[in-house]
Amino acid sequence: MLLHLSTWPEVEQYLQSSQGIIIPIGSTEQHGPTGLIGTDAICAEIIAKGVGEEAQAMVAPTINVGMALHHTNFPGSMSLRPSTMIQVILDYLTCLTKTGFTRFFFINGHGGNIATLKAAFSEAYYHLEMAKIPQAEAVRCQVGNWFMGRSVYQLAKELYGDQEGSHATPSEVALTQFVYPDAIKKAPLSSPVASGHAIYGATDFRRRYPDGRMGSNPDLATPEHGKQFYEAAVKELTESYHNFLQSE
Helix, strand or coil: CEHHHCCHHHHHHHHCCCCEEEEEECCECCECCCECCCHHHHHHHHHHHHHHHHHCCEECCCECCCCCHHHCCCCCCECCCHHHHHHHHHHHHHHHHHCCCCEEEEEECCHHHHHHHHHHHHHHHHHHHHCCCCCHHHCEEEEEEHHHCHHHHHHHHHHHHHHCCCECCHHHHHHHHHHCHHHCCCCCCCCCCCCCCCCCCHHHHHHHCCCCCECCCHHHCCHHHHHHHHHHHHHHHHHHHHHHHHCC
């Protein structure tokens, strides 16, 4: 059930049986010479839809721009500052809590969002209670990083070994190829690919990782692999969502 394709009476009826909602969140950033700029949002969105179908859960519109300041020296990359992203999450949760949602399950497609999401959850718990919003004490937030799931990690190791890398990975590129097979890109990849450097500012990042990849070989990706990653992630995160709803 997609929130933006529902009417308010349908949402009101849904809330009579469940107070859970899935919120996909990604990023709009470079993914090397062959990865789509929308990769992280695309992956989070398709997996969230799959989990929503399996769990009969409401799925909110995707938050497409995340915290990706270190990518912003590559054309097309966009980012929210951590403080801005916290406010965005806080506004989302405040509106949804007022109407009865209390369990917020974020399906995340970007590693750079994790720290800010956790900070936003703390801000939300405090704000909702201080604002005396009904059911504030019942609010719980959790993040499910699809790319960190055990089954996804094992599949990536089996398919790609140490060529999976940590950014512009063949696993995430494969998933976008599964979703958008007509948008598959090919371009020469530099060798060897840079890896192992700490992440600081955008200028330093581009100097360390000149083509945007971090130890990855996205040429290994295929749409068939993407289907495998999709199925593994949906299965694992559906179970996580059910457990989250049942937790105290």
